[in-house]
Amino acid sequence: MAAPNEITVPQLLRLIGTPQAPVIVDLSIDPDFDADPFLIPGAFRHPHTDVAGLKARLAGRACVLVCQRGIKLSQGMAAWLRNDGIAAEYLAGGMYAWRDHAGAPRIPAKALPEPVDGSTLWVTRHRPKIDRIACPWLIRRFVDPQARFLYVSPSEVAGVADRYGATPFDVEGVFWSHRGALCTFDTMLDEFALRSEALDILSRVVRGADTNRHDLMPEAAGLLAISVGLSRQFRNDHDQLEADMVLYDALYRWARDGQGEGHDWPAGQKA
Incomplete structure (x- = not known):
């Protein structure tokens, strides 16, 4: 059974490019990102250690958290933000799942x-x-x-x-x-x-x-x-x-x- 604060790659893919798209936050640690320097369209990077800074950037907006595998970094941050009243979800399978999904675009960070x-x-x-x-x-x-x-x-x-x-x-x-x-x-x-x-x-x-x-x-x-x-x-x-x-x-x-x-x-x- 899917977790109540989980979103799948196909579900997120349908939202990207529309006014209903959530804020997408990439929490990947630097070594993981440097090994695969791509972003989900519309995403920005933010360190998982700066919860207060992320809350300020979100300004109460709904968000999807992304890390390499969709495990501890994104699930932990989603739970923390939901505890503080922010509608937060984590991407099931993380960036690996997004990368392996046919038709899911990835923006080269260098661009x-x-x-x-x-x-x-x-x-x-x-x-x-x-x-x-x-x-x-x-x-x-x-x-x-x-x-x-x-x-x-x-x-x-x-x-x-x-x-x-x-x-x-x-x-x-x-x-x-x-x-x-x-x-x-x-x-x-x-x-x-x-x-x-x-x-x-x-x-x-x-x-x-x-x-x-x-x-x-x-x-x-x-x-x-x-x-x-x-x-x-x-x-x-x-x-x-x-x-x-x-x-x-x-x-x-x-x-x-x-x-x-x-x-x-x-x-x-x-x-």
Whole structure:
């Protein structure tokens, strides 16, 4: 019988990438992590010896604890946090179970930019439409839920990146940008090892809208239209990003498990 504070790999996999995803905390000790330096999407590392610090970071949010095997470190921390009123679960089988599960993505730790004041900091051109919204959505849902984004004048992206330690993206001449026919969203999927059937479908919609290739996916034209409309509703780029998060959440769920659903006039009735 499963423990009441246990979550399985398939159960957690269904939550990752959605607004309902819990905070994921990797408690692996350094030697174990160094031998296999990968993270579950959205996870951050924290030492098991710092319970007070972890509680402060969680701020009461529900969480899943992960260690190498899902035994003493994660089970002990889950029990401690639950005793203190925090909804905590441990991942059954730990990182070994996640690693061995087909289709469970693992982010190479080396792919993550160095954090600035506790989370990653990114900078790009202001007045975003497609890629500069899709990429922040991907980062917040799969890489770093606390990531921050700076939207600045195109001519100032490099300078802001240099002065504030931010990582530039979706501008010419930087690592996180278009590569050939692929857009920045594709680059992030590849570098973060996040390719999946659903994200591949979403990437074609994003690429088609971002590069005016509506032949790639018929939904690309719709994404462009909605994105242009949203950009004209908001003067504040961060308000637009928050509004667009709902749009990309919906597109992801459609790509993951909603493509088979159509809509037409009910059978037996005339228009």
